Amino acid sequence: xxxxxxxxxLTRAAxxxxxxxxxxxxxxxxxxxxxxxxxxxxxxxVSFLSKILQALARAKLIASQRGKTGGFxxxxxxxxxxxxxxxxxxxxPICLNTCLVSGKxxxxxxxxxxxxxxxxxxxxxxxxxxxxxIEELAGLVKRPEDPQPSELKVLLVVH
Amino acid sequence: xxxxxxxxxLTRAAxxxxxxxxxxxxxxxxxxxxxxxxxxxxxxxVSFLSKILQALARAKLIASQRGKTGGFxxxxxxxxxxxxxxxxxxxxPICLNTCLVSGKxxxxxxxxxxxxxxxxxxxxxxxxxxxxxIEELAGLVKRPEDPQPSELKVLLVVH
Numbered sequence: 001x002x003x004x005x006x007x008x009x010l011t012r013a014a015x016x017x018x019x020x021x022x023x024x025x026x027x028x029x030x031x032x033x034x035x036x037x038x039x040x041x042x043x044x045x046v047s048f049l050s051k052i053l054q055a056l057a058r059a060k061l062i063a064s065q066r067g068k069t070g071g072f073x074x075x076x077x078x079x080x081x082x083x084x085x086x087x088x089x090x091x092x093p094i095c096l097n098t099c100l101v102s103g104k105x106x107x108x109x110x111x112x113x114x115x116x117x118x119x120x121x122x123x124x125x126x127x128x129x130x131x132x133x134i135e136e137l138a139g140l141v142k143r144p145e146d147p148q149p150s151e152l153k154v155l156l157v158v159h
Numbered sequence: 160x161x162x163x164x165x166x167x168x169l170t171r172a173a174x175x176x177x178x179x180x181x182x183x184x185x186x187x188x189x190x191x192x193x194x195x196x197x198x199x200x201x202x203x204x205v206s207f208l209s210k211i212l213q214a215l216a217r218a219k220l221i222a223s224q225r226g227k228t229g230g231f232x233x234x235x236x237x238x239x240x241x242x243x244x245x246x247x248x249x250x251x252p253i254c255l256n257t258c259l260v261s262g263k264x265x266x267x268x269x270x271x272x273x274x275x276x277x278x279x280x281x282x283x284x285x286x287x288x289x290x291x292x293i294e295e296l297a298g299l300v301k302r303p304e305d306p307q308p309s310e311l312k313v314l315l316v317v318h
Contacts, residue, residue, distance in 0.1 A: 008168065008253050009254055009257070010166055010256045011166050015258075019273070022273065095167075097168065098169075108202070113296040113300055114181065117291040121288055124284055125284040128279050128283055129276070140272035141271075
């Protein structure tokens with residue numbers, strides 16, 4: 001019954017979506033970035049990332065411009081977005097259990113004692129994802145530094 | 160990119176697992192219940208529920224007895240279990256994102272600003288699922304009542 005991917009896991013698409021949104025938010029407003037550069041920054045394969053960027057563009061979080069000066073740029077709505085907004089743009093609403101899917105009622109929900117626990121667990125998780133602002137996270141990015149020269153070799157040249 | 164099942168959703172197997180554990184915990188210690196009765200109580204298909212019960216038995220949360228007086232019964236470990244314990248017995252550990260999978264490090268985790276948010280979101284959710292005791296939930300079960308007679312008809316018989 002154990003699965004290779006554990007239960008309740010974020011999709012790879014949404015994970016890459018958050019990576020690419022944070023990457024775009026590290027850049028000054030109006031900066032356009034090429035798909036290939038975004039792929040490199042997020043470790044996401046180009047073709048997969050391209051579909052993710054389309055979903056983010058449909059949600060008006062980013063815009064794509066064609067042509068010589070083209071590329072992907074963050075829109076104001078994207079800069080103001082939370083991690084939850086990005087996940088929702090890519091995967092749709094998060095529902096930890098089917099009994100929480102809006103508009104689809106579980107006939108057990110009136111008396112099932114697990115239902116309110118699911119509602120509480122989901123609220124606790126979503127509160128944290130909704131408070132996590134993409135722009136604030138971008139301000140925290142500390143890239144791994146370039147390899148330091150292991151030693152500063154000083155050559156004393158005797159005249 | 161939107162999927163029919165939303166991201167981060169509990170498996171049906173784990174959902175049925177929680178239902179069946181709560182059902183067993185409503186009964187006095189030592190009570191054995193037939194698969195067919197458990198299927199009816201949980202709305203889970205018999206063949207699927209059978210596999211779920213095997214996983215719960217492997218985790219020593221329940222025991223199955225063969226024969227005329229056989230059936231499934233809750234073990235002490237099962238009565239003391241939390242909703243999280245049941246999910247883990249069926250699906251393995253919950254990891255909201257691959258970067259949280261124990262023993263599998265993400266090379267971005269040292270600097271990626273989303274990583275600590277995922278860790279916090281997971282902790283908040285798991286705290287609630289770990290505090291939800293199967294036995295306590297069973298004590299809260301209020302089954303839908305049998306249909307009430309809509310009206311008490313009193314026949315006045317005149318002698």
